[in-house]
Amino acid sequence: MKKHNFLAALLFVLPALLIYCFYFVYPIPASAYYSLFRWNGISPQKLYLGFGNWVKLVQDELFWKSLTNNLILVVASIVIQLPMALALGLLISSQLRGARLFKLLYFIPMMLSAVAIGITWKFIYEPNFGLLNGGLRLFGLDSLARGWLGEPRLALAAVIATICWQFIPFYMVIFAAALAGIPQELLEAAYIDGASPAVSFFRITLPLLRNTIRTAAILSLTGSLKYFGLIYVMTEGGPDHATELLATYMYKQAFTGFRMGYGSTVAVFMFLISFLLTVLVLRLGKREAVYA
Protein backbone atom coordinates (compact mmCIF):
# COMPACT_ATOMS: atom_id res chain seq x y z
CA MET A 1 0.00 0.00 0.00
CA LYS A 2 2.51 2.57 -1.08
CA LYS A 3 0.57 5.79 -1.03
CA HIS A 4 1.07 7.95 -4.05
CA ASN A 5 1.61 11.32 -2.66
CA PHE A 6 4.16 13.68 -4.03
CA LEU A 7 3.76 16.24 -1.30
CA ALA A 8 4.08 13.83 1.60
CA ALA A 9 7.17 12.26 0.10
CA LEU A 10 8.66 15.67 -0.49
CA LEU A 11 8.21 16.56 3.17
CA PHE A 12 10.29 13.56 4.17
CA VAL A 13 12.98 14.28 1.61
CA LEU A 14 13.08 18.04 2.01
CA PRO A 15 15.35 18.56 5.05
CA ALA A 16 18.09 16.38 3.60
CA LEU A 17 17.57 17.82 0.14
CA LEU A 18 17.90 21.43 1.26
CA ILE A 19 21.15 20.91 3.17
CA TYR A 20 22.54 18.75 0.40
CA CYS A 21 21.69 21.18 -2.39
CA PHE A 22 22.90 24.18 -0.46
CA TYR A 23 26.31 22.76 0.48
CA PHE A 24 26.97 20.18 -2.20
CA VAL A 25 24.93 20.60 -5.39
CA TYR A 26 24.96 24.37 -5.77
CA PRO A 27 28.74 24.63 -5.25
CA ILE A 28 29.42 22.56 -8.36
CA PRO A 29 28.10 25.08 -10.92
CA ALA A 30 29.33 27.87 -8.64
CA SER A 31 32.89 26.55 -8.94
CA ALA A 32 32.52 26.31 -12.69
CA TYR A 33 31.37 29.93 -12.67
CA TYR A 34 34.26 31.13 -10.49
CA SER A 35 36.69 29.42 -12.83
CA LEU A 36 35.93 32.14 -15.37
CA PHE A 37 37.31 34.93 -13.19
CA ARG A 38 40.42 36.23 -11.56
CA TRP A 39 39.32 36.74 -7.98
CA ASN A 40 40.84 36.66 -4.51
CA GLY A 41 37.59 35.49 -2.93
CA ILE A 42 37.14 38.57 -0.77
CA SER A 43 37.04 41.71 -2.90
CA PRO A 44 33.72 42.56 -4.53
CA GLN A 45 35.47 42.87 -7.89
CA LYS A 46 35.92 39.84 -10.05
CA LEU A 47 37.87 40.16 -13.27
CA TYR A 48 36.22 38.21 -16.08
CA LEU A 49 38.74 36.14 -17.99
CA GLY A 50 36.52 33.92 -20.09
CA PHE A 51 38.46 30.70 -20.51
CA GLY A 52 41.70 32.43 -19.51
CA ASN A 53 42.14 30.25 -16.43
CA TRP A 54 41.66 27.14 -18.53
CA VAL A 55 44.31 28.24 -21.00
CA LYS A 56 46.61 28.91 -18.06
CA LEU A 57 45.84 25.46 -16.66
CA VAL A 58 46.85 23.69 -19.83
CA GLN A 59 50.13 25.62 -19.90
CA ASP A 60 50.82 25.24 -16.20
CA GLU A 61 53.72 22.83 -15.65
CA LEU A 62 52.91 22.44 -11.97
CA PHE A 63 49.39 21.41 -12.83
CA TRP A 64 50.69 18.68 -15.15
CA LYS A 65 53.15 17.60 -12.49
CA SER A 66 50.30 17.31 -9.96
CA LEU A 67 48.20 15.35 -12.40
CA THR A 68 51.09 12.98 -13.16
CA ASN A 69 51.78 12.44 -9.46
CA ASN A 70 48.11 11.81 -8.92
CA LEU A 71 47.99 9.21 -11.68
CA ILE A 72 51.12 7.52 -10.31
CA LEU A 73 49.40 7.43 -6.95
CA VAL A 74 46.26 5.91 -8.46
CA VAL A 75 48.18 3.15 -10.20
CA ALA A 76 50.53 2.47 -7.28
CA SER A 77 47.61 2.34 -4.87
CA ILE A 78 45.82 -0.27 -6.89
CA VAL A 79 48.88 -2.33 -7.79
CA ILE A 80 50.38 -2.41 -4.29
CA GLN A 81 47.37 -2.25 -2.00
CA LEU A 82 45.07 -4.78 -3.57
CA PRO A 83 47.43 -7.81 -3.80
CA MET A 84 48.75 -7.25 -0.28
CA ALA A 85 45.25 -6.75 1.02
CA LEU A 86 44.18 -9.98 -0.64
CA ALA A 87 47.08 -11.85 0.95
CA LEU A 88 46.19 -10.50 4.38
CA GLY A 89 42.51 -11.16 3.72
CA LEU A 90 43.32 -14.82 3.04
CA LEU A 91 45.35 -14.87 6.20
CA ILE A 92 42.68 -13.50 8.51
CA SER A 93 39.96 -15.68 7.01
CA SER A 94 42.04 -18.83 7.39
CA GLN A 95 41.54 -21.13 10.33
CA LEU A 96 44.81 -19.88 11.75
CA ARG A 97 44.70 -19.60 15.52
CA GLY A 98 44.59 -15.93 16.48
CA ALA A 99 43.15 -14.85 13.12
CA ARG A 100 40.58 -12.63 14.83
CA LEU A 101 43.23 -10.88 16.91
CA PHE A 102 45.35 -10.31 13.81
CA LYS A 103 42.34 -8.80 12.05
CA LEU A 104 41.57 -6.43 14.94
CA LEU A 105 45.21 -5.33 15.16
CA TYR A 106 45.61 -4.88 11.41
CA PHE A 107 42.62 -2.56 11.26
CA ILE A 108 43.98 -0.04 13.76
CA PRO A 109 45.43 2.40 11.17
CA MET A 110 41.92 2.92 9.78
CA MET A 111 40.94 4.48 13.11
CA LEU A 112 43.56 7.20 12.93
CA SER A 113 43.11 10.59 11.34
CA ALA A 114 45.13 11.59 8.29
CA VAL A 115 46.69 14.31 10.44
CA ALA A 116 47.82 11.91 13.16
CA ILE A 117 49.15 9.41 10.62
CA GLY A 118 50.90 12.12 8.64
CA ILE A 119 52.74 13.54 11.63
CA THR A 120 53.63 10.08 12.95
CA TRP A 121 55.15 9.12 9.60
CA LYS A 122 57.03 12.38 9.40
CA PHE A 123 58.75 11.23 12.57
CA ILE A 124 59.35 7.80 11.09
CA TYR A 125 60.98 9.27 7.97
CA GLU A 126 62.88 12.00 9.83
CA PRO A 127 66.59 11.78 8.88
CA ASN A 128 68.19 12.13 12.33
CA PHE A 129 65.94 10.59 14.92
CA GLY A 130 63.48 8.85 12.60
CA LEU A 131 62.45 5.28 13.17
CA LEU A 132 63.32 4.11 9.66
CA ASN A 133 66.88 5.39 9.70
CA GLY A 134 67.20 4.13 13.27
CA GLY A 135 66.24 0.69 12.04
CA LEU A 136 68.70 0.83 9.15
CA ARG A 137 71.51 1.88 11.48
CA LEU A 138 70.61 -0.94 13.83
CA PHE A 139 71.33 -3.39 11.03
CA GLY A 140 74.51 -1.60 10.01
CA LEU A 141 72.92 -0.20 6.86
CA ASP A 142 73.93 3.37 7.67
CA SER A 143 74.64 4.08 4.02
CA LEU A 144 70.95 3.65 3.19
CA ALA A 145 69.78 6.15 5.79
CA ARG A 146 68.49 9.39 4.31
CA GLY A 147 65.90 12.14 4.56
CA TRP A 148 63.07 10.18 3.04
CA LEU A 149 60.67 13.08 2.64
CA GLY A 150 63.39 15.58 1.83
CA GLU A 151 64.61 14.08 -1.41
CA PRO A 152 62.36 14.72 -4.40
CA ARG A 153 63.19 11.33 -5.89
CA LEU A 154 62.07 9.45 -2.78
CA ALA A 155 59.30 11.58 -1.33
CA LEU A 156 56.47 10.31 -3.52
CA ALA A 157 57.39 6.69 -2.87
CA ALA A 158 57.61 7.39 0.86
CA VAL A 159 54.18 8.98 0.87
CA ILE A 160 52.72 6.08 -1.12
CA ALA A 161 54.13 3.63 1.44
CA THR A 162 52.29 5.50 4.19
CA ILE A 163 49.06 5.47 2.22
CA CYS A 164 49.42 1.71 1.79
CA TRP A 165 50.03 1.32 5.51
CA GLN A 166 46.78 3.11 6.20
CA PHE A 167 44.50 1.57 3.58
CA ILE A 168 45.66 -2.03 3.09
CA PRO A 169 43.70 -3.17 6.18
CA PHE A 170 40.58 -1.61 4.75
CA TYR A 171 40.74 -3.61 1.51
CA MET A 172 41.85 -6.62 3.56
CA VAL A 173 38.50 -6.58 5.35
CA ILE A 174 36.61 -6.22 2.08
CA PHE A 175 38.41 -9.25 0.66
CA ALA A 176 37.92 -11.22 3.87
CA ALA A 177 34.17 -10.57 3.67
CA ALA A 178 34.09 -11.78 0.07
CA LEU A 179 36.18 -14.85 0.90
CA ALA A 180 33.71 -15.78 3.62
CA GLY A 181 31.04 -15.89 0.91
CA ILE A 182 32.82 -18.51 -1.20
CA PRO A 183 31.09 -21.88 -0.77
CA GLN A 184 33.39 -24.16 1.18
CA GLU A 185 32.24 -27.18 -0.87
CA LEU A 186 33.93 -25.81 -3.98
CA LEU A 187 37.30 -25.71 -2.28
CA GLU A 188 36.77 -29.08 -0.66
CA ALA A 189 35.86 -30.63 -4.00
CA ALA A 190 39.04 -29.20 -5.50
CA TYR A 191 41.04 -30.58 -2.59
CA ILE A 192 39.57 -34.03 -3.03
CA ASP A 193 40.40 -33.85 -6.72
CA GLY A 194 43.97 -33.28 -5.68
CA ALA A 195 44.29 -29.60 -6.52
CA SER A 196 47.14 -27.89 -4.71
CA PRO A 197 46.29 -24.80 -2.63
CA ALA A 198 47.89 -22.62 -5.31
CA VAL A 199 45.81 -24.18 -8.08
CA SER A 200 42.55 -23.85 -6.16
CA PHE A 201 43.42 -20.25 -5.33
CA PHE A 202 44.02 -19.26 -8.95
CA ARG A 203 41.29 -21.41 -10.48
CA ILE A 204 38.52 -21.02 -7.93
CA THR A 205 39.05 -18.27 -5.37
CA LEU A 206 40.45 -15.57 -7.62
CA PRO A 207 37.79 -15.81 -10.35
CA LEU A 208 35.06 -15.71 -7.70
CA LEU A 209 36.57 -12.54 -6.25
CA ARG A 210 36.31 -10.73 -9.54
CA ASN A 211 33.48 -8.40 -8.53
CA THR A 212 35.11 -7.61 -5.22
CA ILE A 213 38.38 -6.78 -6.93
CA ARG A 214 36.52 -4.44 -9.25
CA THR A 215 34.78 -2.72 -6.34
CA ALA A 216 38.07 -2.38 -4.49
CA ALA A 217 39.73 -0.95 -7.59
CA ILE A 218 36.99 1.68 -7.97
CA LEU A 219 37.23 2.64 -4.32
CA SER A 220 40.98 2.87 -4.56
CA LEU A 221 40.75 4.91 -7.76
CA THR A 222 38.27 7.47 -6.51
CA GLY A 223 40.02 7.60 -3.14
CA SER A 224 43.43 8.25 -4.69
CA LEU A 225 42.10 11.13 -6.75
CA LYS A 226 40.93 12.90 -3.61
CA TYR A 227 43.92 12.39 -1.31
CA PHE A 228 44.65 15.55 0.53
CA GLY A 229 45.09 15.43 4.30
CA LEU A 230 47.88 12.91 4.60
CA ILE A 231 50.01 14.44 1.88
CA TYR A 232 49.36 17.99 2.97
CA VAL A 233 50.42 17.12 6.51
CA MET A 234 53.49 15.12 5.51
CA THR A 235 55.02 17.26 2.78
CA GLU A 236 52.62 20.07 1.79
CA GLY A 237 53.25 18.80 -1.73
CA GLY A 238 57.01 19.28 -1.53
CA PRO A 239 59.93 19.01 -1.79
CA ASP A 240 59.93 21.00 -5.00
CA HIS A 241 56.39 19.78 -5.80
CA ALA A 242 57.59 16.17 -5.85
CA THR A 243 54.44 15.05 -4.00
CA GLU A 244 52.12 17.74 -5.32
CA LEU A 245 48.67 16.33 -6.06
CA LEU A 246 45.66 17.96 -7.68
CA ALA A 247 44.04 18.44 -4.27
CA THR A 248 47.07 20.01 -2.60
CA TYR A 249 47.68 22.21 -5.64
CA MET A 250 44.05 23.31 -5.69
CA TYR A 251 44.09 24.06 -1.97
CA LYS A 252 47.29 26.08 -2.16
CA GLN A 253 46.13 28.10 -5.16
CA ALA A 254 42.82 28.94 -3.51
CA PHE A 255 43.58 29.23 0.18
CA THR A 256 47.22 30.18 0.54
CA GLY A 257 47.65 32.09 -2.74
CA PHE A 258 44.05 33.41 -2.69
CA ARG A 259 43.68 32.72 -6.39
CA MET A 260 40.10 31.54 -6.01
CA GLY A 261 39.36 31.68 -9.73
CA TYR A 262 42.32 29.55 -10.70
CA GLY A 263 41.77 27.28 -7.70
CA SER A 264 38.22 26.71 -8.92
CA THR A 265 39.57 25.81 -12.33
CA VAL A 266 41.75 23.07 -10.82
CA ALA A 267 38.79 21.91 -8.71
CA VAL A 268 36.50 21.68 -11.73
CA PHE A 269 39.19 19.69 -13.53
CA MET A 270 39.35 17.27 -10.57
CA PHE A 271 35.60 16.91 -10.72
CA LEU A 272 35.68 16.16 -14.44
CA ILE A 273 38.52 13.66 -14.29
CA SER A 274 37.07 11.66 -11.41
CA PHE A 275 33.72 11.64 -13.13
CA LEU A 276 35.25 10.41 -16.39
CA LEU A 277 37.44 7.77 -14.76
CA THR A 278 34.58 6.42 -12.66
CA VAL A 279 32.29 6.15 -15.67
CA LEU A 280 35.10 4.48 -17.61
CA VAL A 281 35.77 1.89 -14.91
CA LEU A 282 32.07 1.21 -14.45
CA ARG A 283 31.66 0.72 -18.18
CA LEU A 284 34.65 -1.61 -18.42
CA GLY A 285 33.27 -3.44 -15.41
CA LYS A 286 29.90 -3.87 -17.07
CA ARG A 287 31.34 -5.18 -20.30
CA GLU A 288 33.42 -7.74 -18.47
CA ALA A 289 30.42 -8.80 -16.48
CA VAL A 290 28.57 -9.57 -19.70
CA TYR A 291 31.39 -11.79 -20.93
CA ALA A 292 31.84 -13.50 -17.61
Next chain:
Amino acid sequence: MLRSGNPVASRVLIYLLAVIWVVITIYPLIFLVQNSFKTSTEFFMGDVWTLPGRFSLANYQKVWATHFARFLANSLFVVSISLLILLLAGSSAAFGLSRIRFRLSGFFYYLFVGGLTIPVHITLIPVYIITRNLGIYDTLWALVGPFVAFNMPVAVFVLASFMADIPASLEEAGYIDGASRFQVFWNIVLPISRPAVTAVGIYNAVILWNEFIFPLVLINSTWKRPLTLALWNFQGEFSADVPAMMAALLLSMLPLLIFYAVTKERLIEGLVAGAIKG
Protein backbone atom coordinates in the same frame (compact mmCIF):
# COMPACT_ATOMS: atom_id res chain seq x y z
CA MET B 1 40.72 -21.53 3.33
CA LEU B 2 44.04 -23.12 4.15
CA ARG B 3 43.54 -26.80 4.66
CA SER B 4 44.83 -28.53 7.72
CA GLY B 5 47.35 -31.11 6.72
CA ASN B 6 49.62 -28.43 5.35
CA PRO B 7 53.20 -29.11 6.27
CA VAL B 8 54.36 -27.48 9.47
CA ALA B 9 56.83 -25.34 7.59
CA SER B 10 54.16 -23.46 5.65
CA ARG B 11 52.21 -22.93 8.87
CA VAL B 12 55.26 -21.37 10.50
CA LEU B 13 55.84 -19.22 7.44
CA ILE B 14 52.27 -17.93 7.51
CA TYR B 15 52.55 -17.10 11.21
CA LEU B 16 55.79 -15.33 10.54
CA LEU B 17 54.18 -13.17 7.84
CA ALA B 18 51.20 -12.46 10.08
CA VAL B 19 53.48 -11.34 12.88
CA ILE B 20 55.61 -9.21 10.56
CA TRP B 21 52.51 -7.32 9.46
CA VAL B 22 51.48 -6.85 13.09
CA VAL B 23 54.87 -5.28 13.75
CA ILE B 24 54.56 -3.02 10.70
CA THR B 25 51.09 -1.93 11.83
CA ILE B 26 51.76 -1.48 15.52
CA TYR B 27 55.39 -0.46 15.78
CA PRO B 28 54.81 3.15 14.70
CA LEU B 29 52.48 3.48 17.67
CA ILE B 30 54.90 1.79 20.05
CA PHE B 31 57.56 4.18 18.77
CA LEU B 32 55.30 7.05 19.82
CA VAL B 33 54.51 5.57 23.23
CA GLN B 34 58.12 4.75 23.98
CA ASN B 35 59.43 8.19 23.13
CA SER B 36 56.54 10.25 24.44
CA PHE B 37 57.73 9.68 28.01
CA LYS B 38 61.22 10.98 27.34
CA THR B 39 62.44 14.47 27.98
CA SER B 40 63.42 16.44 24.92
CA THR B 41 67.14 16.20 25.72
CA GLU B 42 66.92 12.51 26.42
CA PHE B 43 65.19 12.03 23.07
CA PHE B 44 67.66 13.97 20.99
CA MET B 45 70.74 12.59 22.78
CA GLY B 46 69.69 8.98 22.82
CA ASP B 47 68.52 6.35 20.42
CA VAL B 48 64.90 5.87 19.27
CA TRP B 49 65.08 2.28 20.48
CA THR B 50 65.96 2.99 24.08
CA LEU B 51 63.37 3.05 26.82
CA PRO B 52 62.87 6.31 28.69
CA GLY B 53 65.01 6.72 31.78
CA ARG B 54 61.90 7.18 33.86
CA PHE B 55 58.25 7.25 32.92
CA SER B 56 57.38 10.88 33.33
CA LEU B 57 53.94 12.16 32.43
CA ALA B 58 55.32 15.67 31.99
CA ASN B 59 54.77 15.65 28.22
CA TYR B 60 51.17 14.59 28.60
CA GLN B 61 50.60 17.32 31.17
CA LYS B 62 52.19 19.83 28.82
CA VAL B 63 49.84 18.80 26.01
CA TRP B 64 46.79 18.78 28.26
CA ALA B 65 47.67 22.31 29.37
CA THR B 66 47.25 23.58 25.79
CA HIS B 67 43.50 23.40 26.42
CA PHE B 68 43.40 19.97 24.88
CA ALA B 69 40.09 19.36 26.61
CA ARG B 70 38.65 22.28 24.70
CA PHE B 71 39.67 20.82 21.33
CA LEU B 72 38.25 17.50 22.36
CA ALA B 73 34.97 19.18 23.34
CA ASN B 74 34.89 21.05 20.01
CA SER B 75 35.21 17.78 18.10
CA LEU B 76 32.59 16.09 20.25
CA PHE B 77 30.18 18.99 19.78
CA VAL B 78 30.49 19.25 16.00
CA VAL B 79 30.51 15.51 15.39
CA SER B 80 27.46 14.79 17.58
CA ILE B 81 25.35 17.63 16.18
CA SER B 82 26.27 16.76 12.61
CA LEU B 83 25.65 13.09 13.20
CA LEU B 84 22.26 13.74 14.76
CA ILE B 85 21.11 15.91 11.85
CA LEU B 86 22.58 13.51 9.32
CA LEU B 87 20.85 10.46 10.76
CA LEU B 88 17.48 12.18 11.19
CA ALA B 89 17.40 13.91 7.82
CA GLY B 90 19.06 10.97 6.07
CA SER B 91 16.69 8.31 7.37
CA SER B 92 13.68 10.52 6.72
CA ALA B 93 14.81 11.09 3.14
CA ALA B 94 15.57 7.41 2.72
CA PHE B 95 12.04 6.62 3.89
CA GLY B 96 10.51 9.10 1.45
CA LEU B 97 12.57 7.73 -1.42
CA SER B 98 12.21 4.04 -0.74
CA ARG B 99 8.77 3.66 0.82
CA ILE B 100 6.61 6.22 -0.97
CA ARG B 101 6.22 5.96 -4.70
CA PHE B 102 6.08 9.38 -6.30
CA ARG B 103 7.08 11.21 -9.43
CA LEU B 104 10.71 12.35 -9.42
CA SER B 105 11.66 9.87 -6.71
CA GLY B 106 14.17 8.37 -9.12
CA PHE B 107 15.55 11.79 -9.92
CA PHE B 108 16.00 12.71 -6.26
CA TYR B 109 17.54 9.34 -5.50
CA TYR B 110 20.17 9.72 -8.20
CA LEU B 111 20.76 13.29 -7.17
CA PHE B 112 21.81 12.04 -3.74
CA VAL B 113 23.63 8.93 -4.82
CA GLY B 114 25.43 10.79 -7.60
CA GLY B 115 27.29 12.66 -4.88
CA LEU B 116 29.13 9.49 -3.85
CA THR B 117 32.03 9.81 -6.25
CA ILE B 118 32.39 13.57 -6.33
CA PRO B 119 35.58 14.93 -4.78
CA VAL B 120 34.86 17.47 -2.04
CA HIS B 121 37.36 19.90 -3.51
CA ILE B 122 34.91 21.10 -6.14
CA THR B 123 32.77 22.51 -3.35
CA LEU B 124 35.51 23.92 -1.15
CA ILE B 125 35.64 27.46 -2.52
CA PRO B 126 31.86 27.98 -2.77
CA VAL B 127 31.39 26.54 0.73
CA TYR B 128 34.04 28.92 2.05
CA ILE B 129 32.25 31.84 0.41
CA ILE B 130 28.79 30.73 1.56
CA THR B 131 30.12 30.40 5.09
CA ARG B 132 31.60 33.90 5.04
CA ASN B 133 28.37 35.33 3.65
CA LEU B 134 26.32 33.61 6.33
CA GLY B 135 28.55 35.23 8.95
CA ILE B 136 29.43 31.90 10.55
CA TYR B 137 33.04 31.71 9.32
CA ASP B 138 35.32 30.66 12.17
CA THR B 139 32.54 29.18 14.28
CA LEU B 140 31.87 25.52 14.96
CA TRP B 141 28.51 25.90 13.20
CA ALA B 142 30.36 26.50 9.96
CA LEU B 143 31.36 22.83 9.98
CA VAL B 144 27.93 21.34 10.58
CA GLY B 145 26.45 22.08 7.13
CA PRO B 146 29.33 20.63 5.12
CA PHE B 147 29.70 17.67 7.49
CA VAL B 148 26.03 16.79 7.03
CA ALA B 149 25.87 17.49 3.29
CA PHE B 150 29.00 15.51 2.42
CA ASN B 151 27.88 12.39 4.14
CA MET B 152 24.30 12.58 2.98
CA PRO B 153 24.88 10.50 -0.19
CA VAL B 154 26.26 7.53 1.70
CA ALA B 155 23.61 7.83 4.43
CA VAL B 156 20.72 7.99 1.97
CA PHE B 157 22.15 5.19 -0.13
CA VAL B 158 22.73 2.73 2.70
CA LEU B 159 19.48 3.56 4.51
CA ALA B 160 17.30 3.57 1.41
CA SER B 161 18.63 0.21 0.22
CA PHE B 162 17.97 -1.24 3.66
CA MET B 163 14.47 0.22 3.91
CA ALA B 164 13.56 -0.93 0.42
CA ASP B 165 13.83 -4.52 1.62
CA ILE B 166 11.41 -4.12 4.51
CA PRO B 167 8.23 -6.08 3.72
CA ALA B 168 5.29 -3.80 2.89
CA SER B 169 2.96 -5.81 5.16
CA LEU B 170 4.54 -4.26 8.26
CA GLU B 171 3.75 -0.76 7.05
CA GLU B 172 0.28 -1.73 5.90
CA ALA B 173 -0.56 -2.97 9.38
CA GLY B 174 0.36 0.48 10.65
CA TYR B 175 -1.74 2.31 8.06
CA ILE B 176 -4.72 0.06 8.77
CA ASP B 177 -4.43 0.96 12.44
CA GLY B 178 -4.79 4.56 11.33
CA ALA B 179 -1.19 5.63 11.79
CA SER B 180 -0.01 8.68 9.85
CA ARG B 181 2.92 8.40 7.48
CA PHE B 182 5.16 10.02 10.02
CA GLN B 183 4.08 7.54 12.68
CA VAL B 184 4.75 4.66 10.31
CA PHE B 185 8.21 6.06 9.65
CA TRP B 186 9.02 6.81 13.28
CA ASN B 187 7.39 3.82 15.01
CA ILE B 188 7.76 1.06 12.45
CA VAL B 189 10.33 1.63 9.73
CA LEU B 190 12.98 3.45 11.77
CA PRO B 191 13.17 0.85 14.57
CA ILE B 192 13.42 -1.96 12.01
CA SER B 193 16.22 -0.08 10.25
CA ARG B 194 18.31 0.12 13.39
CA PRO B 195 21.19 -2.03 12.09
CA ALA B 196 21.57 0.22 9.04
CA VAL B 197 21.26 3.39 11.10
CA THR B 198 23.92 2.09 13.49
CA ALA B 199 26.26 1.22 10.63
CA VAL B 200 25.82 4.66 9.05
CA GLY B 201 26.28 6.28 12.44
CA ILE B 202 29.52 4.43 13.20
CA TYR B 203 30.93 5.01 9.74
CA ASN B 204 30.24 8.72 9.81
CA ALA B 205 31.36 9.16 13.40
CA VAL B 206 34.83 7.98 12.38
CA ILE B 207 34.87 9.95 9.12
CA LEU B 208 33.71 13.18 10.78
CA TRP B 209 35.96 12.82 13.80
CA ASN B 210 38.96 12.59 11.49
CA GLU B 211 37.82 15.30 9.04
CA PHE B 212 40.53 17.81 8.28
CA ILE B 213 39.98 19.86 5.13
CA PHE B 214 36.80 21.69 6.20
CA PRO B 215 38.20 22.75 9.58
CA LEU B 216 41.36 23.85 7.78
CA VAL B 217 39.35 26.07 5.45
CA LEU B 218 36.54 27.25 7.73
CA ILE B 219 38.14 27.65 11.17
CA ASN B 220 40.73 30.22 12.06
CA SER B 221 40.99 30.93 15.77
CA THR B 222 42.63 28.61 18.26
CA TRP B 223 39.56 28.20 20.44
CA LYS B 224 37.36 26.90 17.66
CA ARG B 225 39.67 24.15 16.49
CA PRO B 226 38.48 20.57 16.43
CA LEU B 227 41.05 17.99 17.42
CA THR B 228 42.50 17.28 13.98
CA LEU B 229 43.15 20.93 13.25
CA ALA B 230 44.55 21.51 16.74
CA LEU B 231 46.91 18.59 16.24
CA TRP B 232 48.09 20.02 12.95
CA ASN B 233 48.78 23.35 14.63
CA PHE B 234 50.66 21.68 17.50
CA GLN B 235 53.42 21.02 15.00
CA GLY B 236 54.44 24.65 15.21
CA GLU B 237 54.07 24.86 18.96
CA PHE B 238 56.04 21.68 19.65
CA SER B 239 58.41 21.86 16.70
CA ALA B 240 61.41 21.65 19.03
CA ASP B 241 59.80 19.20 21.42
CA VAL B 242 59.24 15.96 19.56
CA PRO B 243 58.34 13.85 22.63
CA ALA B 244 55.57 16.31 23.55
CA MET B 245 54.25 16.15 19.98
CA MET B 246 54.20 12.37 20.25
CA ALA B 247 52.20 12.64 23.47
CA ALA B 248 49.76 14.94 21.64
CA LEU B 249 49.44 12.41 18.81
CA LEU B 250 48.68 9.59 21.22
CA LEU B 251 46.17 11.65 23.16
CA SER B 252 44.41 12.54 19.92
CA MET B 253 44.28 8.90 18.85
CA LEU B 254 42.90 7.70 22.16
CA PRO B 255 39.17 8.51 21.75
CA LEU B 256 38.73 6.52 18.53
CA LEU B 257 40.95 3.71 19.75
CA ILE B 258 38.72 3.39 22.82
CA PHE B 259 35.65 3.51 20.59
CA TYR B 260 37.22 0.74 18.52
CA ALA B 261 38.12 -1.34 21.57
CA VAL B 262 34.46 -1.23 22.59
CA THR B 263 32.82 -1.79 19.21
CA LYS B 264 35.46 -4.05 17.56
CA GLU B 265 33.98 -5.97 14.62
CA ARG B 266 30.89 -3.81 14.54
CA LEU B 267 33.03 -0.81 13.79
CA ILE B 268 34.95 -2.65 11.08
CA GLU B 269 31.72 -3.83 9.48
CA GLY B 270 30.18 -0.36 9.72
CA LEU B 271 33.18 1.26 8.09
CA VAL B 272 33.41 -1.27 5.31
CA ALA B 273 29.67 -1.32 4.67
CA GLY B 274 29.59 2.47 4.41
CA ALA B 275 32.49 2.54 2.02
CA ILE B 276 31.44 -0.35 -0.20
CA LYS B 277 27.97 1.00 -0.61
CA GLY B 278 29.59 4.36 -1.21
